[in-house]
Amino acid sequence: MRAGLAARSPWAAFVLALLVAPLLAWAQAFEPLTIVTQSGQRHAFQVEVARTDADRAQGLMYRRSMAADRGMLFDFARVEPVAMWMQNTYIPLDMLFIRPDGTIARIAENTEPLSTRTIESGEPVLGVLELVGGSARRLGIRPGDRVEHSMFRQR
Template identity: 70%
Template sequence: MQAKPRFLSTVTRAVAAIALGLALALPAGLSAQPLRLAQGAASPAAALESLAIVSGGKRHVFQVEVMRTPEQRARGLMHRRYLPADRGMLFDFGRTEPVAMWMENTYIPLDMLFIRADGTIARIAENTEPLSQRTIPSGEPVLSVLEINGGVSRTLGVKPGDRVEHALFKR
């Protein structure tokens, strides 16, 4: 008879320890589902900024995360599996120079818009290949690169020479 209570108390203690560990690991009110969805999402410090692409007399507005530091630019959209249709990521290189991008650890096909300091689009790399280590060059010195969901540039009729409006670009 004593073996059963000892076994039950060991199991009860193990379950209690696991529950306590989970409670300490998850902030209050956060379930495992949001944790899975949040994995690879923007850091809380990455505030969204408004950006517009002007093409064919129309303004297409996006909310973008701006990557300003080398660490942010290196991470980019890596490990993310979803990007809302009205979102993007703007890479600020801080000076005008030739740049090259790649898609290593990036699961989402992207359009990359290479942007000059005056806000005009120099080049568009459409539907870049996810998880590729192939470099995608700017083709000329640029200040910035805007990444949006693959195919959006074509759908909106965006082309080289169109303008991107954001505080980063001089008029």
């Protein structure tokens, strides 16, 4: 009977754990989110959730691409007016500003990559969802549509 690599060498097990742990953390970093349009269409996404100041500050900076069914959800943990920008962000994004009940308050479409211009929510919101630029138009997503995610209390 053969013993596994980890059983033969504690160092091999340690190195294997160092290599696999980040992959597992990355795989678990996505959460399901659905946007329900007023016409009843449902659009499913897998999103990273930025819950800390550091994660919110980093956002999607320095990324060169993002799959059409992915996104980043910014959880501000309190309801307040927010402002975003695109500094060091290389891909155009749609920014969906979301109220605490999950309804979309405002959409900033195809924001300009690398811009330092601020993009304001226009009213107090709990979160912002960033999707690949053009997604809102392509999928028919509009203000008043509903975002389903555990962060929002549903009506």
